[in-house]
Each structure stands twice: as structure tokens, then as C-alpha cells.
Amino acid sequence: MNKKYFTVVALILLLCIGFSTSGQTAAYPSRPLEIVAPANPGGGWDAMARTINRVLEIEKLYPQPMSVLNKPGGGGAVGMAYINMKKGDDNELVVFSPPLIINTINKTFSQSYTTLTPLAKLITDYQVFIVKADSPYKTFNDLMAAVKKNPGAVKFAGGSSPGSMDHLAFCKVAKLAGINAKDLSYVAFSGGGEALTTLLGGNVSFVSSGTGEVLSHIQAGTVRALAITSSVRSGGPLKDVPTLKEMGINTTYEVWRGVFGAPGMSKEAQAFWATTIKKMVGTKTWKESLEKLQWVDAYDDATGFAKFLKDEEKSYSELMTDLGFAK
Amino acid sequence: MDFLSNFWGNVVLGFSVAGTPFNLLLCFIGVFLGTLIGVLPGIGPMTGVALLIPITFGLKPNAAIILMAGIYYGAMYGGSTTSILVNTPGESSSVVTCLDGYQMAKKGRAGQALAAAAIGSFFAGTFATLMLMLFGPWVAGIALNFGPPEFFSLMVAGLTVVTSLAGRSLVKALFATLFGLAIATMGIDNQSGVPRFVFNNPELMDGLEFLVVAIGLFALCEVFVNMADMKGAVMERLTIKGSLWMSKEDWKRFFPSCIRGTLSGFFVGGIAGAGAAVASFVSYGLEKKASKYRDELGHGAIEGVTGPESANNAAAGGSLIHLLCLGIPGSGTTAIMLGALLMIGLQPGPLLFTQQPEFVWGLIASMYIGNVMLLVLNLPLVGMWVKLLDIPLYLLMLFIIMFSFLGVYTVNNSVQDLFLMVGFGVIGYLMKRLDIPAAPVILGIVLGKLMEEKMRQSLVISDGSLMIFINRPISLFLLLLAIVAISNPYWPQIGRGVRRMFGGAPAV
Numbered sequence: 001m002n003k004k005y006f007t008v009v010a011l012i013l014l015l016c017i018g019f020s021t022s023g024q025t026a027a028y029p030s031r032p033l034e035i036v037a038p039a040n041p042g043g044g045w046d047a048m049a050r051t052i053n054r055v056l057e058i059e060k061l062y063p064q065p066m067s068v069l070n071k072p073g074g075g076g077a078v079g080m081a082y083i084n085m086k087k088g089d090d091n092e093l094v095v096f097s098p099p100l101i102i103n104t105i106n107k108t109f110s111q112s113y114t115t116l117t118p119l120a121k122l123i124t125d126y127q128v129f130i131v132k133a134d135s136p137y138k139t140f141n142d143l144m145a146a147v148k149k150n151p152g153a154v155k156f157a158g159g160s161s162p163g164s165m166d167h168l169a170f171c172k173v174a175k176l177a178g179i180n181a182k183d184l185s186y187v188a189f190s191g192g193g194e195a196l197t198t199l200l201g202g203n204v205s206f207v208s209s210g211t212g213e214v215l216s217h218i219q220a221g222t223v224r225a226l227a228i229t230s231s232v233r234s235g236g237p238l239k240d241v242p243t244l245k246e247m248g249i250n251t252t253y254e255v256w257r258g259v260f261g262a263p264g265m266s267k268e269a270q271a272f273w274a275t276t277i278k279k280m281v282g283t284k285t286w287k288e289s290l291e292k293l294q295w296v297d298a299y300d301d302a303t304g305f306a307k308f309l310k311d312e313e314k315s316y317s318e319l320m321t322d323l324g325f326a327k
Numbered sequence: 328m329d330f331l332s333n334f335w336g337n338v339v340l341g342f343s344v345a346g347t348p349f350n351l352l353l354c355f356i357g358v359f360l361g362t363l364i365g366v367l368p369g370i371g372p373m374t375g376v377a378l379l380i381p382i383t384f385g386l387k388p389n390a391a392i393i394l395m396a397g398i399y400y401g402a403m404y405g406g407s408t409t410s411i412l413v414n415t416p417g418e419s420s421s422v423v424t425c426l427d428g429y430q431m432a433k434k435g436r437a438g439q440a441l442a443a444a445a446i447g448s449f450f451a452g453t454f455a456t457l458m459l460m461l462f463g464p465w466v467a468g469i470a471l472n473f474g475p476p477e478f479f480s481l482m483v484a485g486l487t488v489v490t491s492l493a494g495r496s497l498v499k500a501l502f503a504t505l506f507g508l509a510i511a512t513m514g515i516d517n518q519s520g521v522p523r524f525v526f527n528n529p530e531l532m533d534g535l536e537f538l539v540v541a542i543g544l545f546a547l548c549e550v551f552v553n554m555a556d557m558k559g560a561v562m563e564r565l566t567i568k569g570s571l572w573m574s575k576e577d578w579k580r581f582f583p584s585c586i587r588g589t590l591s592g593f594f595v596g597g598i599a600g601a602g603a604a605v606a607s608f609v610s611y612g613l614e615k616k617a618s619k620y621r622d623e624l625g626h627g628a629i630e631g632v633t634g635p636e637s638a639n640n641a642a643a644g645g646s647l648i649h650l651l652c653l654g655i656p657g658s659g660t661t662a663i664m665l666g667a668l669l670m671i672g673l674q675p676g677p678l679l680f681t682q683q684p685e686f687v688w689g690l691i692a693s694m695y696i697g698n699v700m701l702l703v704l705n706l707p708l709v710g711m712w713v714k715l716l717d718i719p720l721y722l723l724m725l726f727i728i729m730f731s732f733l734g735v736y737t738v739n740n741s742v743q744d745l746f747l748m749v750g751f752g753v754i755g756y757l758m759k760r761l762d763i764p765a766a767p768v769i770l771g772i773v774l775g776k777l778m779e780e781k782m783r784q785s786l787v788i789s790d791g792s793l794m795i796f797i798n799r800p801i802s803l804f805l806l807l808l809a810i811v812a813i814s815n816p817y818w819p820q821i822g823r824g825v826r827r828m829f830g831g832a833p834a835v
Contacts, residue, residue, distance in 0.1 A: 040373075040659070041373065041374070041376075041377030041380075041663050041666075043662075043666075046377075046666075047666055050380070069740065070377075070740065071739075071740065072533070072739060073529060073530055073532055073533045073739065074515060074525075074529045074530075074531075074532025074533055075515070075532070077529035077532050078529045078530050078532070078739075078741075080529070081529045081530075106520070108515070108522075108532070109529075110527070110529070152790070155787065155788055160517075161515065161516070161517045161518065161519070161520040162518070162519060162520050163520045164520065185787060185790075186787075187475075187784050187787045187788060188517050188518050188784070189517075189784070190517050190780065191656075191662075193655040193656050193662075194655075196653075196655060197470070197471060197473075197600070197653070197655055198474055198475065198784075200471045200653075201471040201472060201473065201474045202474075203474040203475065203788055204788065212669070215674060215676075216654045216674040216675065216676025216677065216678065216679075217654065217676055217677065219674070219676070219678060220676055220677035220678045222677055292669065292671070292672045293669055294669075325520070
């Protein structure tokens, strides 16, 4: 008797749980969120994913549990393959930056960036071109003059393979200056830190790098930043670094980061993230995090982001076709 | 005088920061968690520190780095435990420890092996901290002399270690090394961006994960060998024979290898910046050349544990110099720590020592304290760990399988890695049956990728001239060292030949 009673209660309880979960599917979000960082812990993508996670949590903008999943490998290829397997899953986000476009064009990724659902552009960083403090190149024009004279003799280094950001950023500048970018002599390292060590050791002439990695050395005066790729000067320790435009080279190079949903994200989820991300970037926690990590706010909504990505694809396509990296 | 008084002032400042009850507690939590993380295969210091980053947000910079550093060197301590007990390397830097550590355990000397590893780690860790304190910025300056050519030559010198891993046949060892070097070519080539042996599989784009191969070749292979021998045979337990503690004889053999390991580890890891795994291999090679008991290596010599374990701790401490003085991470873990420090609002780099003395000296003091804590924590644990060996072998094998799968999966969250690991387990079994040593494969993987990368970087810098390796003194010195290391077994023969040629009396 007692046992039967217990069984009935248990069944009712189970039914309740069943109904409540099926009832909740109507209102997104009802399930835990997974934010994919397509790289190992420690890099820019990981920091982005974890910052989003943290701000959403602190500001209570997402009512369900959240976690960051690291899917390292192939410069994002593993993460890209993973998120494409999650087609139609509204509870998956992924962060990416220019390599998403670059690896679409050079076919390192099996899937195009267009498969993803762009949600928002969030921040941006810029490239700087730095020389060692005792370098003979005092200004960017000195450097460019030397490169023009003998492109192969001025070795430059970066923290990624040829045809990726550090390399392409300077190729873009060189091309505008009328130099055949194929003649440049680029030494690829497997991280910005290694490239910097090589510069400090006097083994290469200059380094193309994101600003964050070299900031402390610019402040300490061990290296000199000759130019920054932003359209207007940055503040803080980089306030004395001239932009390319100031020196008559009419271009910029942006290392943006944005957040995407899995392919085929529902309209409802997209609408949720449109408002939620807008709220997130307005919070004090978000702004403080950006300041600490020296990221520049570059928020743009889904429509603006999608258009921006198209422009990026066009510009990278041209550059990479010239250099023979497009496939 | 001025320097000295400054120095003492800084030391006092450091201990006053690290000695607060709260920071002491964090230091303890750090080294404790670190030890656990090190013991579990796969969950390396990198994952451990990354998992803790959210917790550090609420802390002051000092407290945060004390916690993270504790995990970092705690894991270096713990990594040796499973290598010794069950032939399962917890970290890439403790693969070499398997060679003699597990043999010692098989002989019933697991206690001595664990103790030697812990004490060696303590000495090396303390030494590296001392160097950081006294000569940090200076060492960082020397480190900059290690450009791509020097690095390449160091790798060449490192490759000569293979002769010490050879076992009975040098040909078989060379075969295994080439296999390792071949595996190292897999993945996207950094110099050209071209994928090699990737077969359109995104998970292979970064090449094979080192731990996948190491755990397959060591841990799973051990399981397979035991399974094969189980049939009909009486299962032996790895029992402890005699005392757990090191004897007088052990101590006498401990010190020279500990000193060699510490110095070579600090050079390879701290000055050259080549990482703890390379440091441990180099140290093993050094033992094979320099130790009085070199013939026992590979059969459970205490030098084979002390040397590499001292070396990997000295290297780990050394790479903190790169992080703090240059703001350049020398390993995956220090890269994560750099990221975390930036989040906190600190910028490691050349100015850190002058701008944030409280932070730097607090960290240094906490490293001394942490090292002592680790020793106190680990020595009593030795008794507990060796009890693991009392578990019947068939159960122990199940545990090894479980930890292998768990460990490999957590590295990349990848199922494919599990299949690969099993594959390498089978390869390892076949190699064992054919008497081909497994360690040279690992050596090839550790050195291969770096060696190729550095050589090609050098050649871009020199416009293709190989002279770059000879024109630079450090590079030349390392290459000569490699030649000496390879040729020295043949010196007596060469000497005899020369004497005969010149008509002298032939030596006996």
C-alpha cells in the first residue's frame, strides 16, 4: 500500500518535471549556455569568451548556467568544425576574430564564415610595428624607405604563420606603398612573445604585433612603436605612436573580435542576444574589463556586424589573392 | 652596500607580504591543488591555472599570483608520482622519470624514488627562486642571446641524448627517434602555413598532442604487457622491500645528480627558455654521461629520477624569470598566468621590479614558503602513495586505463585523441615486444617541431646560409658539445687508431 502510494507520487513528480521543461522551451533561454573558445586557455579568444561569461554572470543577464569550452586546434579550425556540428542549437555561442575570414579564404576551414550567425562585433585591437630601442629606424618613414630599397633585407617577425594577421597587416601597408609584398622577408614564430624575444635579441629588424603583447616594453622604452594601424591615435602609453594615416598611408588594420551563434540559430534566440549583448556592453563590469585588458570598445549590432564581415572578406580576398594565399 | 641594504629591504618586504595568514593559506591551497593536479594525468598545470582564473578576480594581485604560482610549481612536484608508481606520466616533463622511476618501483624502491623526486624538486625549486631573486633581470638579459640559431643548436645537442636512451641497440633507438621526428612534422607548418599529414582532419592541424603519444606508449603499453603476461602466470604485486626512506648510499648518489639536474635544468629552461620537458631529457642524457653509476640507468637508478625531476623544477622556476622580467611567457602555463595578471591590471615586463616591488618580492618570498610546504606535504604522502601498489595488479591496471582516458580527454576535449592514444598503446606494445625503446619517440616529438621551426627561422634570417649556425659563438659551442657527446664512446678507439698510425705502442 505504502509502496504503491510512493510510486504514484514519484510518477506525478516526474510528470511535473517533464511538463515544466517542455513548458520552458517556449521561452528562450531555458538551457545552459556553452561559449566556445576555439583556442587554448590564455589567448585572446579564450579571454574574450571568459569575459563574456563573467559579465553575463555578474550582471545576471543570462538566467541559466554558463560555461566556456576550449576547442583548440588548427588556428580555430577545430572550433569551427565543432560549432558547425551544433547546427540549430540555440545554446551555443562562439567567439572569433579576423582569422575566421582569413581561414575561410585560404580554405583552412572546411566551412565558410557565412555559416555562422553573427550576433555582435564587440571589441577591437590594433597592430603596431615596433623596432628595438637602439634601431637605426627612428620613424616609420625611415623603415619604409629601407624596405623599399631592399625588401628582402629588412627581416620582420610575427607570432603567426605567413598569410595570417601579423604578416598580412604589414603586407597591406607595403602594398599601398608600392612594394611587392611577395618580396618581403617574414620570419614566423609560434607566438608573439617569441617574436618579441627575437627582436630584443637583435635577430630581426622589426616586429608586427598586437598592441597588448608589447605594451609593457613600449612603456619601458626597450622597444619603439613606429606606427599603429588605428584611424585615430590611442590613449595611454600609446598616445605618442603615430597612425599610418598621419604618415600619408591611407589604411587601417583592425583586429576585431565578435560573437556568433551556431549555424541556423532561431530568430527568437537572435532577438534575445541582440538585446542582451546591447545591455552587456553598457554595463560597468564590461567597461572595466575592457580597460584592464586594453581592448577598445567597437560594439556593433548583428546587421552592422554582418555588413562589416562582408567588407572584411572583400579586402582580405584582394590582399591574399595578390600574395597567393587565397585558394 | 647600497645594493645589499636594498636587497635586504626587499626580502623583508617580500616576506611581510607573503607571511600574512591569508596569503599563507592561499599558498598552501595552491601547492596542495597543484600536487593533486600534477598527480592526475592530463590535468596539467595549464588547465589547473586556467580553471582558477575566475576565482582570482576577487583577489588582490599579490594573493592571485601566490595562488597561481603555487599551483604551477606544485604540479611540477606532483607530476612524478604516477610516473614512478604506474608508469603513467602526469605531465610532459615527467615522461623521463618513468624510465628509472618505474623500474625502481618494480624493484620495491618506490618510496626512495618518490622521496628523491620530492627532495630534488625542493632543491631545484629553491635554487631557481634564489636565482630569480639575485639575478632575475640579468638572467633575462642573457636569455635574449638565445635567438633561433642558438635554439636550433641546443635542440641538436638535445638530440644526442638519444644515445643514452638507447638500451641494447643504437639502431633501434635511432629508428624510434626518427619515428618521433616524423610524428612531429604533422600539423600546419608554421613557416609556410601549409598543412602536412592532416588528411583534412581539423583535429590534426596542430599535430599530435604530445601526451596522447606519451600515455599510449607508456601507460597503456604497460597495461597491455601485463594483460598478455597474465595468462597462466602468477600475478606479482609490486611490493615494497625494506625501508621507505633513502639510505646513506642513496643520499650519496642523490646529491651529485641533483646538482647536475638543477644547473642543467636552469640553463635549458631558465636561460634558453626551452621548457621543462626538454630540460628533463637533457638532464637524463647528462646523467648517462656524467654519473658514476651510468650503467645502472634504465634499470632503476636513483640518478634517473633525481636528475630529471630537479631539472624540470629548475626549468619551471626559470621560466618565471622570463614572465616577470620580460613579460614573455616561456611555457603554456606562464602564458595563462600572463593573461590572468593582465586581467588583474598588472603588466609584467621590464618595469615590474621597480614599479611593483611589493608584488614581485611577495611572490618570490611565497615561492620559498611554498617549496617548504611542498616538501612537508609530500614526504608524508610517500607512505600513502606506495600503498597504492598494494592494490592487486589487475585492479591497478583498471585504474591506469581510467586515468589514461580521463587525462587524455581533458587535454583537448577530443574523442579522437582517445582512439589515437589506444593506437599508440598498441604500437607501444609491439615496440616493447621488438625491444625498441619508447623514450626516443617522445624525445623526437619534443625536439622535432622546435628544431625544424628554429632552423627554418634561422635560414630566413640568414637568407639561406647555413653559416649562421657556426658564426654565432653560443650556437657553435652547442654544436661542438653535440659532437663531443656523440663521439665520446669512440674516443678510446680513435686514440688507439691515431697512436697506431704514428707508430706508437698500441694501448691495451
